[in-house]
Amino acid sequence: MPEKKEQDLMQKIVSLSKRRGFVFPASEIYGGFANSYTYGPYGVLLKNNIKNLWWKKFVLQREDIVGIDGPIILHPKAWKASGHLDGFSDALVDCKNCKSRFRADHLVEDATGKDLEGKLDELKKVLDEEIDCPNCSKRDWTDVRNFNLMFSTKTSVVEGKEQEIAYLRPETAGAIFLEFKNVLDSTRVKVPFGIAQIGKAFRNEIVAGNFIFRLREFEQMEIEYFISPDDDWESIFEEWLLLQEEFAFELGVKKENIRRYEHPKEKLSHYSKKTVDIEFNYPFGGFKELFGMAHRGDFDLSAHSKFSGEKLEYQDPKTGKKYIPHVLEPTFGLDRSILVALLCAYQEEEVNGEIRTVMKFPKRIAPIQVAVFPLLKNKPELVKKARDVFNFLKKDFVCEFDDNGNIGKRYRRQDEIGTPYCVTIDFDALDNNSVTVRDRDTMEQTRVNLDELADYLKERF
Numbered sequence: 497m498p499e500k501k502e503q504d505l506m507q508k509i510v511s512l513s514k515r516r517g518f519v520f521p522a523s524e525i526y527g528g529f530a531n532s533y534t535y536g537p538y539g540v541l542l543k544n545n546i547k548n549l550w551w552k553k554f555v556l557q558r559e560d561i562v563g564i565d566g567p568i569i570l571h572p573k574a575w576k577a578s579g580h581l582d583g584f585s586d587a588l589v590d591c592k593n594c595k596s597r598f599r600a601d602h603l604v605e606d607a608t609g610k611d612l613e614g615k616l617d618e619l620k621k622v623l624d625e626e627i628d629c630p631n632c633s634k635r636d637w638t639d640v641r642n643f644n645l646m647f648s649t650k651t652s653v654v655e656g657k658e659q660e661i662a663y664l665r666p667e668t669a670g671a672i673f674l675e676f677k678n679v680l681d682s683t684r685v686k687v688p689f690g691i692a693q694i695g696k697a698f699r700n701e702i703v704a705g706n707f708i709f710r711l712r713e714f715e716q717m718e719i720e721y722f723i724s725p726d727d728d729w730e731s732i733f734e735e736w737l738l739l740q741e742e743f744a745f746e747l748g749v750k751k752e753n754i755r756r757y758e759h760p761k762e763k764l765s766h767y768s769k770k771t772v773d774i775e776f777n778y779p780f781g782g783f784k785e786l787f788g789m790a791h792r793g794d795f796d797l798s799a800h801s802k803f804s805g806e807k808l809e810y811q812d813p814k815t816g817k818k819y820i821p822h823v824l825e826p827t828f829g830l831d832r833s834i835l836v837a838l839l840c841a842y843q844e845e846e847v848n849g850e851i852r853t854v855m856k857f858p859k860r861i862a863p864i865q866v867a868v869f870p871l872l873k874n875k876p877e878l879v880k881k882a883r884d885v886f887n888f889l890k891k892d893f894v895c896e897f898d899d900n901g902n903i904g905k906r907y908r909r910q911d912e913i914g915t916p917y918c919v920t921i922d923f924d925a926l927d928n929n930s931v932t933v934r935d936r937d938t939m940e941q942t943r944v945n946l947d948e949l950a951d952y953l954k955e956r957f
């Protein structure tokens with residue numbers, strides 16, 4: 497059981513997220529819709545900042561990685577080739593008495609410590625012999641069966657043609673393999689190189705939950721990094737793990753809160769040489785996956801070659817040798833990145849006998865960079881000057897104007913959304929053209945001349 501303090505942290509994050517416009521439970525006016533969330537005005541800014549940080553780090557600042565943006569609905573054959581149609585499933589069991597539904601492997605592992613993933617008969621035997629329903633305490637289980645996690649849909653009817661079942665992508669990686677040849681033919685990439693993509697993925701998770709940790713509709717940031725079968729894959733793999741950890745630090749994660757978990761060899765897919773999860777110490781249940789890193793051999797390109805009939809090869813420009821590249825796959829969950837950024841930013845501090853809640857996001861991902869306040873709302877000359885400052889700063893920074901309530905309340909509100917700097921226009925500003933800049937973390941206030949304000953702030957971002 498997670499400790500009370502940790503459970504409290506999770507509740508505080510959920511409540512602050514709603515109260516301050518980061519994340520709302522979706523479809524609330526209809527009574528809510530399980531496990532779906534809306535990123536609110538500050539949530540979407542945070543999300544975009546994290547996406548941009550990732551894109552900049554892994555695409556724009558590298559010469560060996562290019563990006564694509566593929567469709568959510570691919571040709572259905574692609575999921576046959578990738579193995580998702582036959583194998584992307586969880587083992588399900590229902591309690592016949594109370595109709596609750598569970599992941600059979602999770603129930604068995606939690607109760608006995610046995611890892612029987614994929615072994616349906618053995619799971620059923622352990623359930624019947626040893627495990628009561630966690631909901632109603634009866635023991636009356638259905639058979640354990642596989643449940644495919646892909647959401648299906650139907651393509652529109654064209655006259656003379658049957659509707660075809662298509663699938664919402666369960667990961668963004670698929671489209672990358674399908675565009676391997678187009679990227680090779682249209683750009684100047686040479687092995688080793690990567691193709692990156694950010695986008696939504698959909699999984700009909702049986703047990704979703706823990707806020708935005710496990711969703712049915714979520715976003716991934718993925719790279720397929722193509723290497724030669726002769727390359728020293730182990731050192732490239734290690735470099736990627738270090739980069740993934742570095743990205744976690746850029747979200748505000750402390751070193752002691754992440755670790756690597758290497759999947760045991762006997763549980764790897766037949767084509768994989770190594771798979772490692774970067775795990776974060778979440779307040780619910782401890783270390784769980786944040787990012788993943790996998791060696792996938794030539795499985796995907798070979799499978800798509802076979803199913804499509806199109807050769808997905810690479811010709812070495814120096815030797816002329818043709819081969820199917822191997823692939824390393826660093827994958828990052830965007831929603832989990834947001835959750836981790838929220839968890840790591842949250843701080844409570846005692847200030848003059850009161851508790852101040854402050855989201856100490858790394859400045860680069862803070863939703864609002866600068867808030868601008870007139871000291872008093874009812875002094876038109878202050879409001880006008882503050883508006884001028886706001887209009888000037890918003891060309892370079894993401895700004896918010898606020899003249900509501902007393903200044904202390906405005907600071908507290910900006911602390912709760914993690915705004916690194918608040919600029920206040922007081923009467924001195926009218927006399928000597930200087931304003932106060934208040935630092936979120938130290939709460940120190942510095943007088944800065946208006947002519948130097950933009951540079952002062954730029955230096956600090």
Ligand code: GAP
Nearest residue numbers: 667669709710711714786787788827828829832
């Ligand atoms: N292409 C590889 C792949 O999809 P994965 O471990 O299944 O690997 C990658 O997913 C990342 O996507 C995970 O590390 C996690 O951050 C995120 N993720 C997976 N399932 C999720 C879900 N149901 N809700 C939110 N994020 C999820």
